[in-house]
Amino acid sequence: MKIHDQRALKHASPDENTTTYSLLLDELTALRDELVKSENGFSDTLQKVNLQHHAGAANLIHYLGLRRRDVRPLQEKLAAAGLSSLGRAESHVLPNLQAIITLLQHTLQLTYRDDIASDTAGAAKGPVLLQANAKNLLGKLPSQRQVRIMVTLPSEAADDYTLIKEMLLKGMDCARINCAHDDPAVWLRIIDQIKLACRETGRHCRILMDLAGPKLRTGDIALGPPVMKWQPRRDVQGRIISPARIWLHHEKDHLSCPASADACLPVQGNWLSHAKKRDQIEFTDARGSRRKLQLAEKVGDGFWAESSQTAYLTSDMKLHLSRMLKSKKTEHVGNAGAVGALPQTPETIRLYRGDNLILTRYPIPGIPEQYDESGNLLRAASIACSLPEVFAMVKSGERILFDDGRIGGIIRSVNADELMVEITQARDGGEKLLSDKGINLPDSQLDLSGLTDIDIENLEFVTHHADIVGLSFAHRATDVELLQQHLKRLNANQLGIVLKVETRAAFENLPELLFTLLRSPNVGVMIARGDLAVECGYERLAELQEEIMWLTEAAHLPLIWATQVLESLTKNGKPSRAEITDAAMGERAECVMLNKGPHILDAIQMLDDILQRMQGHQNKKSALLRRLHW
Structure with a gap:
């Protein structure tokens, strides 16, 4: 609130105040009417939404209408008048607006006449609906905190009952199994261990299985001499x-x-x-x-x-x-x-800024640069791509990133069988490119199916053994529709769905994705910050995750805060200062996910402690103003 605005209002004459309030009332009423009217343009969308999500879908429409304008001037006027601002209205846009309108009408001693049936008490309903949806998807809250903890389980958990039991006792509420690794036999052993540990400890644990999705990865690398x-x-x-x-x-x-x-x-x-x-x-x-x-x-x-x-x-x-x-x-x-027979190891492909890399369509093992006897370059290093169909979707001049963005380049030429990439991003000493590392094409318009043949095959196992399915690398609403169609085919409409937002296209199409997701009864969203940061730029990640949190809260959808939470602690046994603050930000979500690592038990315990400490200070965007210690 601006101090000079407060003083001006305080010393204004009654007539001036009346004029100010009247102008505010007119502006707010016009805004409210416009938002209500905007629902008409979404009538077909609302008809397809699951009945229990109708309020969330309508509120999302209102929120999008509100945020498609710059409301900062209105915010300043409201703050100067000492009225409630719109800065925490995500879950209840119309009730928040109506509460301010009603207050101004009383102040101006106007007879309350309104043809729009807006419940001013509805401000409390949004958070209640959000919590109900979170409980349906992620299970009931633990007794000691308001945010759940999800843990990605390693393959070793299939044969390590003690590890899973300790995870539960430390605070794990949801277990994540990544279908990009292992096979149904291993997944089933992990699930059996979880169920046994739940029975023994008396704790509850939902199981999320992530479908691999159309993830672009590097192919195999040729084996060198043993x-x-x-x-x-x-x-x-x-x-x-x-x-x-x-x-x-x-x-x-x-x-x-x-x-x-x-x-x-x-x-x-x-x-x-x-x-x-x-x-x-x-x-x-x-x-x-x-x-x-x-x-x-x-x-x-x-x-x-x-x-x-x-x-x-x-x-x-x-x-x-x-x-x-x-x-x-x-x-x-x-x-x-x-010496006996030694195992062969892959060749080393080391890339420096200015090098060229050939990305091949066919699964030919990758090889490093080839030179003649005089040291002249014969052929650039090459490696295959797991999804050759993208060759028809990329263009010269577009960016390409490898291994979570450690290596970056520009596509310089495209033909039916190869892409020529100029390496533009690598450390001074070069970067080693390995097999099975992620490839991101943030500038390319990729037309890939949201479910691969392997995903569809694995989905039958998921529907029989998991509580939630994770949809990976979705780009557009049709990807969500495809999953919903297969769940209907398998009589699994009630299975929970988590939409993972991890591509630039998913972020840009987020409203459409959310409205489609709301057609299913039991749904939520995960911010997969690793790939999202690579695709959109690390400098934009803080901004993007804020916007995703706002839209999911507006839709009354539970949010999972994921990727690299307490990563240094999990992998190396010691957290960084920055990631402690990052973990505390997870208090604004309904669930926080930890990745696997040798120190995962310590990470669960620390995250549990951080979330318990923060819940007295923060609830979504609102500071709770708990009593301080001095």
Whole structure:
């Protein structure tokens, strides 16, 4: 509120105040009438909406009508008059307007005459409807907080009952299974573990299964020659901190590689049976360097060895065993051994700014740049794309992003089989491009079906075992319609649907998507901030998520705040300061989602604590003004 406006109003004459209030009343009444009239243009839309969402759909129409104008001048006038502003009217647009109109009518001692049946008490109904919809979709609220916690489950949860039980006890209210990974057998084991843990703990947990959707990804990369490398740990001055620990085993014993090993070296035949503790293994590595391994400990049929030298090994490389005698002389023991079959590893595709990358239509394994003997470039690096149909939808000059935006480029040429991309975004030291990494085309008009054949196949499993299905990478209303048609075919109309907003097209078409979503009885929205930030630009993410929150609240739809919440804590065991604030923002949603990671239990516990602390301060956009401590 502007101070000079307040003072001017305070010292204004009664006639001036009357004029000000009359002008405000006229403006607000005209606005209200216009918003009510706008429903006529949406009559067909409202007829298709599920009956329980009719109020939400109508309120969304009013909110869109309100926000399609710049209401800042009106806001300033209301604030100067000491009246309620429109800044927190998302869930109850008309009741909020009518409350101000009624107050002005009383102030001006006007007889209340209104042909529009607006319930001024309706301001309380919007939040109630939102909470009811959230309960239907996500389950009842936990006793200690007002926001639910969803957790993405790792594949290991299929065989780790203790992990799921601990997640529930720490505060997990909803479990997410990503259908882009694993298969129905693994999903079923995870679901069985969840149900068992719920019975044992007495807690409730809804299950959301995300369909993979038409996600663009990089293809496989060609395998390079089988080479094994190890190196000791060194400090910044190059001094050895600790030697590399190598596990030596019989080449047929593939399951004996400990997780703590820096490398696992297979050995042919029974050559290791002649070895003893403190023996040395000598060999010439792939670069012609003489190297040694010190045998430290025998465990079963294998040996732990240590090396203070960096070494590169290939299959069939000769190994010589030497032993220190009592005379302090060293002698070779037995015949030479040999390195067993080493696994092939993918080639390395490293891209620098200014490089070219060929994106291929056919599933040809990717390869790095090719040079002739003189060092002249023969062919740029190449990699396949998982959805070749996009080749007919992209144009030269459009942007392309890889691996959550770590690598960016411009499409320079397009033909039926290849896209030529100029790399414009990479760190100074280059970026490594791996297989199965996301590809985003934020400038392209993609006409992809919202459900792939695999999604439709998986949907039958989802309808039998999950409470909610997640619709991934939707672009337009027809994507939602397609899912609704398949749910009807499977007699699963009551299954919950979560629309994931993760593409630029989805954001731009959000009102249309929401009206279509409201045709189903049990629905909500997820802000998938990872892909959304990549497609729309990280600098716009804060703005976009605000607008999505406003529209979902206007439609009385529950919102899931997702992607990279407490990411550093989940993955590394220590949160950043910024992500603590980000997690606290989740109080404005109905559910917050955590991704999987080795420290997920700590993340659940911290998120539970943050949400409990914040619920006394914040409810959606409203500050609650709880008593402070000083």
